[in-house]
Amino acid sequence: MTPALVPPPAPAPGTRARLGAWAELLRVSALFTVPGDALAGAAASGAGTSRTTALAVGCSLCLYEAGMALNDWADRAEDAAERPHRPLPSGRITAPAALLAASALTAAGLALAARAGRPALLLASALAGTVWAYDLRLKHTPWGPLAMGAARGLDVLLGAAAQPGARTRTALAAAGALTAHTTAVTAVSRHEVRGGSTSAPLAALAASTALGAALVRGALGRTRNTPRTGHSAPVPPAPPAGRVAAAAPGPPGTTLAAALAAGYALSAGRPFLHAALNPSPQLTGRAVGGGIRAMIPLQGALAARTGALGAALATAALAPLAKALSRRVNPT
Incomplete structure (x- = not known):
């Protein structure tokens, strides 16, 4: 007789609650906005993706999560007054545990970067230093x-x-685009608790x-322009009478880049506009969350404009996952 299959025991309520607290602390719904950074950078480098791309993505994820844990550790006194429901002020996670997690994740990220080579380790070290400086010192300054x-x-x-x-x-251009967008979103996030700012959104x-318009124009411009080879492009023969010549196809990825860039401008612009018209804490918070998720189509557009269609599509596919999970775990 075949023995009956016994399902694995369900996690105890205490375990489920602890996992939920850590998911909230680490803002797991925002994790989907991270892989596109490395994919866009790899596409823009001209070398394409490789085994080391996965190491870069892993490093990025670790350092991002380290920043989330360190952020709440540094803000635990402020959150006790303004956001007592968060994991640290509510007592669901202890401050030493959060600091230990931030340190361990930082070390793990640097270890992954070291395996990708010296240049990657240097960049990862600069990134880790910026994350820790922001959370511990710069967050509440004009440089934040x-x-x-x-x-x-x-x-x-x-x-x-x-x-x-x-x-x-x-x-550098792709990095500048993400820098500009993130700077703008962070400026809005400073008013997330109290609202009241129209200028930031x-x-x-x-x-x-x-930024979205520039990316759309750039993508469409590549479709219209001939490649710059230093020689005149050959003139195609005239089509037979009664037939219309087909439009010359643009470089791979131009249409996708334009579509993702337009999607980025729409997905980011709509919540920013709502927050500007009504700068309440609720709409300001939605603008911050929308701005964070809008990084995904922006990263996809940056990858697509280089012809890296696989990286662009893989990045864009993360958008619905980020939106679905954000309904359960606040990305901010």
């Missing part, structure tokens, strides 16, 4: 938003530096609209 933006830019460069023989400088709206 720029420091957070710089962390995203360094994350993109990390993805480029991890590729063998890569040209990291070619990823308006500035973020202007930045995301300008």
Whole structure:
């Protein structure tokens, strides 16, 4: 007689609650916005993705989560007054445990970067230093938003530096795009608890609209322009009478890049506009969450414009997952 299959025991309520607390502390719904940094950087490097791309993604995830844990550890006194429901002030996670997690995740991220090579380790070290400086010192200074933006830019460069023989400088434009967007979102997040700011979401709206429009124009421009080879492009023969010549196809990824760039501008701009029209804490918080998730189509557009269709599609596929999980775990 075949023995009956016994299902594994369900986690005890205490275990489930602890896992939920750690998911909240680490903002797991925002994790889906991280892999696209390394993928966009690798695509912009000209070397393409490789085994070391996975190491760069793993490093990025570890350092991002380290920043989340360290953020709540550093803000535990402030959160006790303004956000007592968070894991640390509510007592669901202890402060020493959060600090230990931040330290361990930082070490794990640097170890992964070391396996990807010296250039990747240098970028990861700069990224880790920026994350810790932001959480412990710069967050509540005028340099806070720029420091957070710089962390995203360094994350993109990390993805480029991890590729063998890569040209990291070619990823500077992609890094600058993520830096600009993240700086704007971070400026809005400063008003998430109390609301009341119209200028911050308006500035973020202007930045995301300008960035999205520039990416769309760049993608469509590549479709219309001929390659710059230093020679005149050959003139195609005239089509037979009665037939219409088909439009010359653009470089791979231009249509996808334009679509993702437009999607980025829309997904970021709408919540920013709502927060500007009604700067309540609720709408400001939604604008921050929307701005965080909007990084995914932005990363996808940056990858697609280099012709890296696989990286662009893989990044874009993370958007619905991030949105679904954000309904259960607040990304901010």
